[in-house]
Amino acid sequence: MTEIAVLLGLNLALILAVMLGLWLLALKLGDVSFVDAVWPMGMLLLALASLPRTEGDGTRKALLVGLCAVWAVRLGLHLFRRWRASGADGRYVQIVEDQEKSHGWSFGKTALLFVFLPQAALAWLTSLPVQLGQVAAQPGVGVLAGVGAVLAVVGIVFESVGDAQLKAFKADPTNKGRVLDTGLWRYTRHPNYFGDACVWWGLWLIAAETGPGLWSAAGPIFLTFTLTRWSGIGITEKAINRSRPGYADYVKRTSAFIPWPPKRV
Numbered sequence: 597m598t599e600i601a602v603l604l605g606l607n608l609a610l611i612l613a614v615m616l617g618l619w620l621l622a623l624k625l626g627d628v629s630f631v632d633a634v635w636p637m638g639m640l641l642l643a644l645a646s647l648p649r650t651e652g653d654g655t656r657k658a659l660l661v662g663l664c665a666v667w668a669v670r671l672g673l674h675l676f677r678r679w680r681a682s683g684a685d686g687r688y689v690q691i692v693e694d695q696e697k698s699h700g701w702s703f704g705k706t707a708l709l710f711v712f713l714p715q716a717a718l719a720w721l722t723s724l725p726v727q728l729g730q731v732a733a734q735p736g737v738g739v740l741a742g743v744g745a746v747l748a749v750v751g752i753v754f755e756s757v758g759d760a761q762l763k764a765f766k767a768d769p770t771n772k773g774r775v776l777d778t779g780l781w782r783y784t785r786h787p788n789y790f791g792d793a794c795v796w797w798g799l800w801l802i803a804a805e806t807g808p809g810l811w812s813a814a815g816p817i818f819l820t821f822t823l824t825r826w827s828g829i830g831i832t833e834k835a836i837n838r839s840r841p842g843y844a845d846y847v848k849r850t851s852a853f854i855p856w857p858p859k860r861v
Contacts, residue, residue, distance in 0.1 A: 599731070600728065600731060600808055603646060603649055603650065603727065603731070604720075604727065604728075606645070606649075607642045607645055607646065607720060607727055608716075608717075608720050610641070610642070610645055611638055611641070611642060611716045611719055611720050612713070612716045614634075614638060614641065614716070615634075615638070615712040615713065615715055615716040616712065618630075618631065618634060618712060619704075619707055619708050619711075619712040622707050622711075622712070623703070623704050623707070626703065627683075627684045627688075628688050628692075628707045628711045628712070629679050629683070629684050629685035629688050630676065630679050631688075631711055631712065631715055632675045632679070632685070633672050633673075633675035633676035633678075633679055634672070634715075635715055635718075635719055636667065636668040636671045636672045636675075637668050637669075637672045638715070638716070638719040638723075639664065639668060639719050639722060639723035639726070640664050640665055640668035640669070640672075642719070642720065642723045642726065642727055643660060643661045643664045643665070643723065643726035643727070643730075644661065646726065646727045646730045647661055647730065650730040650731050651731075651733050652729070652730040652731050652732055652733055652806070653732070653733055653734070653735075653736050653737060653806075655736065655737045656729060656730070656736075656737050656741060656802060656803075656805070656806070657729075657730045659737070659741065659744075659745055659802050660725070660726045660729045660730060660799060660802055660803065661726065661730075663745065663748045663749070663752075663795070663798070663799060663802075664723075664726045664799065666752055667748070667751075667752050667755075667795050670752065670756060671755070671792075674759055688711065691706065691710055691711070692706050692707070695710065718818070718822070721814060721815055721818055722796065722815045722816075722818060722819045723815060724811075724812035724814055724815035725796065725799040725800040725802070725803040725804075725809060725812040725815050725816065726799055726803070727812070728803060728806075728808040728809050728811065728812040729799070729800075729802060729803025729804075729806060729808070729809035729812060731806065731808040731809070732806035732807055732808055732809070734806075735805060735806070737802075737805070738805055740801050740802075740804060740805050741801065741802040741805050743798075743801055744797075744798040744799065744800065744801025744802040744803075744804075745798065745802060746798070747794050747795075747797060747798030747801065748794065748795045748798030748799055748802075749798075750794055750798075751790075751791040751792065751793070751794025751795035751796075751797075751798060752791065752795055753791075754780065754787055754790060754791035754794060755787065755788050755790075755791025755792060755794075755795070756791070757779070757780055757787070758779075758780045758781065758787030758788045758791060759788055761776065761778075761779040761780060761781060761787075762776060762781070762788075773840060773841070774840070774842070775840050775842045775843050775846045777846055777850065777858075780855070781850075782850070782858060783850070783851065783855035783856060783857065783858070784850065784851050784852070784853060784854065784855040784856070785829070785846070785847065785850050785851065785852050785853075786823070786829055786832070786852065786853060787855070789823040789824070789829065789853060790853055790854065790855065792819065792823060793816065793819060793820050793823060793853075796815060796816040796819050797816045797820075799816075800812060800813055800815065800816045823853070824852070824853055829852055829853065
């Protein structure tokens with residue numbers, strides 16, 4: 597237990613230090629939106645930082661770190677390019693404005709307390725499977741890890757295809773103001789969120805064959821809650837409803853999260 601406590605403590609200190617550095621960068625830029633691109637890379641950093649300080653099964657460690665790397669690099673680059681092309685994210689702009697109006701807080705204080713410190717803690721919590729899954733040397737990789745690896749790959753592919761379809765849809769000027777309801781978006785309103793959840797539940801299954809890894813379920817549980825009940829679907833759809841008149845009908849016929857054939861309305 598001491599080994600695990602030291603590992604998690606050092607990793608928490610590491611991600612906090614990184615986020616504080618990025619907070620200083622945000623002060624210079626006057627924008628915090630790039631944090632979305634940093635978040636998956638932060639979780640990969642924690643996986644990599646755990647690698648030399650644990651003595652777990654080599655195959656399991658390779659699966660956890662490798663799959664996390666594929667997911668994080670793909671998503672991080674996608675979100676970074678989106679930020680560079682689109683500029684400040686309206687959600688973060690609204691957070692800053694709300695705190696300034698209600699409490700008189702500065703941009704710097706809001707960015708630190710509402711963005712970078714929470715992101716550090718949440719990245720550390722969500723990535724528990726790739727931290728704790730590397731601790732135990734026994735048992736070796738089994739069937740459960742194989743199922744987890746398949747689920748993680750499905751999630752990466754699902755999320756990648758969904759993002760590509762949305763990017764292509766937005767690139768066509770004739771689609772301005774319209775709702776994407778084809779491809780994966782015909783079956784779920786948020787294929788990217790569903791893919792994310794699959795990845796982290798898959799990584800948990802790989803980790804869960806070990807005692808320490810089994811207890812890392814808090815990570816994917818929290819991520820799924822965040823995507824479905826907290827800052828994911830709710831905030832995203834609130835913004836979309838204001839800009840796309842046909843979105844309400846799309847919501848009525850399309851599953852919010854788990855892919856499912858559309859309803860007849």
